[in-house]
Amino acid sequence: xxxxxxxxxxxxxxxxxxxxxxxxxxxxxxxxxxxxxxxxxxxxxxxxxxxxxxxxxxxxxxxxxxxxxxxxxxxxxxxxxxxxxxxxxxxxxxxxxxxxxxxxxxxxxxxxxxxxxxxxxxxxxxxxxxxxxxxxxxxxxxxxxxxxxxxxxxxxxxxxxxxxxxxxxxxxxxxxxxxxxxxxxxxxxxxxxxxxxxxxxxxxxxxxxxxxxxxxxxxxxxxxxxxxxxxxxxxxxxxxxxxxxxxxxxxxxxxxxxxxxxxxxxxxxxxxxxxxxxxxxxxxxxxxxxxxxxxxxxxxxxxxxxxxxxxxxxxxxxxxxxxxxxxxxxxxxxxxxxxxxxxxxxxxxxxxxxxxxxxxxxxxxxxxxxxxxxxxxxxxxxxxxxxxxxxxxxxxxxxxxxxxxxxxxxxxxxxxxxxxxxxxxxxxxxxxxxxxxxxxxxxxxxxxxxxxxxxxxxxxxxxxxxxxxxxxxxxxxxxxxxxxxxxxxxxxxxxxxxxxxx
Numbered sequence: 426x427x428x429x430x431x432x433x434x435x436x437x438x439x440x441x442x443x444x445x446x447x448x449x450x451x452x453x454x455x456x457x458x459x460x461x462x463x464x465x466x467x468x469x470x471x472x473x474x475x476x477x478x479x480x481x482x483x484x485x486x487x488x489x490x491x492x493x494x495x496x497x498x499x500x501x502x503x504x505x506x507x508x509x510x511x512x513x514x515x516x517x518x519x520x521x522x523x524x525x526x527x528x529x530x531x532x533x534x535x536x537x538x539x540x541x542x543x544x545x546x547x548x549x550x551x552x553x554x555x556x557x558x559x560x561x562x563x564x565x566x567x568x569x570x571x572x573x574x575x576x577x578x579x580x581x582x583x584x585x586x587x588x589x590x591x592x593x594x595x596x597x598x599x600x601x602x603x604x605x606x607x608x609x610x611x612x613x614x615x616x617x618x619x620x621x622x623x624x625x626x627x628x629x630x631x632x633x634x635x636x637x638x639x640x641x642x643x644x645x646x647x648x649x650x651x652x653x654x655x656x657x658x659x660x661x662x663x664x665x666x667x668x669x670x671x672x673x674x675x676x677x678x679x680x681x682x683x684x685x686x687x688x689x690x691x692x693x694x695x696x697x698x699x700x701x702x703x704x705x706x707x708x709x710x711x712x713x714x715x716x717x718x719x720x721x722x723x724x725x726x727x728x729x730x731x732x733x734x735x736x737x738x739x740x741x742x743x744x745x746x747x748x749x750x751x752x753x754x755x756x757x758x759x760x761x762x763x764x765x766x767x768x769x770x771x772x773x774x775x776x777x778x779x780x781x782x783x784x785x786x787x788x789x790x791x792x793x794x795x796x797x798x799x800x801x802x803x804x805x806x807x808x809x810x811x812x813x814x815x816x817x818x819x820x821x822x823x824x825x826x827x828x829x830x831x832x833x834x835x836x837x838x839x840x841x842x843x844x845x846x847x848x849x850x851x852x853x854x855x856x857x858x859x860x861x862x863x864x865x866x867x868x869x870x871x872x873x874x875x876x877x878x879x880x881x882x883x884x885x886x887x888x889x890x891x892x893x894x895x896x897x898x899x900x901x902x903x904x905x906x907x908x909x910x911x912x913x914x915x916x917x918x919x920x921x922x923x924x925x926x927x
Contacts, residue, residue, distance in 0.1 A: 427562070429453040429476065429488040436468075436475060436482030445471055446482065449616055451609075455490055455562050458584070459592045460601045460623055463611030464843055465859035465887045469594045472611070473564045476592075493561040495568060496551045502540035506550060509539050516557045524553035528583045545576045545775050552580060556587065563591040569600050570884050571812070573775045573910050578603075596887050598623050598913045726841040728870060728893050729834075732903040734765050735875035737802040740904050741786070746797035748778050748785070755781060756925040759797070761906075763876065768898060768905040770915045773925030779908045780812055783878045808874035812881050812908075814861045817853045821864070824853060830871045838867040842890050859885045866894070877905040883914045 434449040445468040453459065461469050474480045477492050497513055507518060522532045530549045534542055542550065548568060555563045569577050581603040584591070592609070595601050601608075601623035608619040608626035619626040740763045747757035755778025763769055771779055784790035786801060787809055817824060821839075825832035836849065842863050848856060853864055862885040869877065883891050891914060898905075898918040909915050915922065 427455040427488065427490045429455070429486065429490065429562075432485040432487065434475070434482050434484035434486065436471065436480065447615070449484070451616060451618065453609075453618075455590050456588075457590045457607045458605050459590065459607045459609050460605035460626075461592050461594045461609045461611070462596075462601070462623070462626070462888065464889050465863075465885075466843070466845055466857070467611045467613075469611060470566055472616070473566060473592065473594070476564060490562040491558065491560060493555040493558055493563050495555040495563065495565045496548070497554065499539055503538050505535070506537055506539045506542065507535040510550070510554055514554060514557070516554075520557045521550075521553060524556050525550070527586055528553055529579060543775060544571050545573070548572060549576070549580070552583070559589075562589070565591055565593040567594055567596075567885075569595055569597045569910075571775070571881065571910075573773070574912065575774060577910065596883070596885075596891065597911055598627075598888065599911070725889065725893055725896075728838055728841055728897045730870050730897055730901050730903065731834075731873045732877075732901050733806060733873045733875050735802060735805050735904070737765070737805065739764055740802045740805050740876045741800070741906065743799040744797055746795060746799050748782060748793060748795045750778075750781065750793055754927070756927055757796075758926055759923070761921075761923050763904050763906055765875075765904050766902045767920050768902065768907055768918050770907045770909060770919035770922045771925065772909075772915070772922060773927070777925045777927055779925065780880055783809070783880055783906070783908065786878065802876075806873055806875045808869045808872050808877050810865055810869045810877070810879040810882055812884070814853070814865050817861065817865060817868075819854075820852055821849055824864070824868070828868055828872065830868060834871045835864075835867050838870050839863060842867065842893065859887070862886060863890065870897075875904060877903055879905060880908045881910065882907070883909055883911040 429451070431449050431451040431453075434446055435444050436446045437444040461472065463469055471480065473494070475482055476486060476488075477494060478486075497510075499509060500512070501509060504512070507521070510516075510521070518535070521535065525532050525534075528549050530546070530553070534546055534550060539547065548571075552565070552568055555561075555565065568580055572580070577597065577600055581600055584593070584604045593601075593604060603622075605622045606620075608621070608623060610617050610619060610626060610630070619629060621629075742762045743759050746759040748755045748759075755776075756773065759782075761769055761771070771782070773779055781790055781793065785793050785795070786799075787807065819827065821835060822832050825835050839849075840846075844860065844863050844867075848860055851860075853861055856864070866882060866886075869879070882894060886894070891911075895914065895917045902920070907915070907919060
């Protein structure tokens with residue numbers, strides 16, 4: 426049992442103009458199972474690195490805890506898995522085997538080169554590694570990326586078996602609901618602590634945002650009224666100043682405002698002008714005070730999609746379709762239809778052939794054998810969102826030119842998704858995975874298409890961006906074949922769900 430006490434912590438990177446965190450104060454109990462959530466680029470991984478002392482901020486982090494971290498960086502993926510992990514972390518073989526057994530993972534994987542493990546197997550082995558030390562406090566950064574539903578449930582059950590606490594970063598709402606009892610939410614440069622899982626946090630936040638939105642609306646009305654009064658007094662002051670030497674006009678203004686002695690026109694004009702200015706300044710101060718009371722609620726701008734419905738009623742159809750690579754059967758008896766306005770979710774375990782099927786449709790995968798029938802509408806415009814973005818390189822302007830899309834439209838969607846302006850000139854290959862994903866997504870949204878083939882769009886996207894995408898897809902209802910493991914995302918957008926049979 427221990428604690429993490431954060432006192433007046435501030436941090437910013439040397440090349441950044443603004444702080445990521447400002448004067449944070451937190452008391453965290455090591456028995457809590459904490460979910461760390463927030464927008465991409467707002468400091469989740471930075472916060473974990475501050476705890477690990479990989480970064481140094483102003484203020485104090487007081488704790489006696491030792492931290493483990495997922496995922497460690499693999500130096501040589503050709504090494505035997507056990508030896509590669511032992512080269513970085515001190516542990517006994519039986520300790521790792523104990524954790525792998527809890528995860529229901531075959532311990533013989535330790536005797537394979539790390540690069541031969543599947544993505545899911547690599548994730549589980551590295552997660553088990555972070556729980557070896559019974560006295561450490563695990564910091565777990567995005568453990569569910571690219572994992573199928575059963576693997577996510579497997580990891581959730583594994584975390585539930587441990588009594589000790591941890592901090593986990595994830596954008597998968599269902600997963601967070603299973604594995605957390607507290608939520609740390611990064612909102613602007615502050616971190617707020619909530620008791621309960623993600624659903625409890627979301628309900629609290631939505632209620633708070635609704636209350637603040639109503640309060641802001643009232644304040645806007647009050648500010649508008651004050652500004653109108655301030656303008657009236659400014660006009661009165663200007664009229665008096667402009668007509669100082671017009672006796673009749675000055676007298677009329679003064680009589681109307683103050684009913685003063687006609688013999689004191691000049692003096693009264695000065696006096697009334699000062700009064701008008703004083704009232705104007707007082708109203709301006711009240712306006713600023715009202716503005717200070719307004720709460721900064723992050724708006725969710727609407728994304729745009731260049732969907733061009735095709736004249737074909739059915740764009741893609743398969744009948745009793747089976748796919749295999751060499752002697753490995755991937756799936757069989759797939760029957761689906763993609764119509765002009767329908768989002769079909771294609772679901773299955775990792776390695777079942779979902780991504781291979783998309784690449785085959787695009788003509789990018791030649792070494793496959795299939796049986797049955799598939800038909801793609803002739804000349805249909807397709808937009809493809811890949812799972813990996815290694816082929817995307819160069820600056821955004823170079824990328825837009827190469828992809829033959831509008832650079833302005835690309836930037837517009839990126840801005841709406843909260844993409845940092847400072848990264849507009851960064852090469853795509855040097856961006857974070859979250860930034861690369863938003864570039865790939867913005868590209869697909871901009872290019873004209875009648876059919877969308879999207880491979881795991883929710884991966885690396887924060888909940889805010891996921892909600893933007895969900896809202897857009899619900900409104901447009903494009904023709905789309907969707908591969909996704911995030912159950913919430915699928916439930917929100919799919920009009921039909923198809924499970925692959927192996």
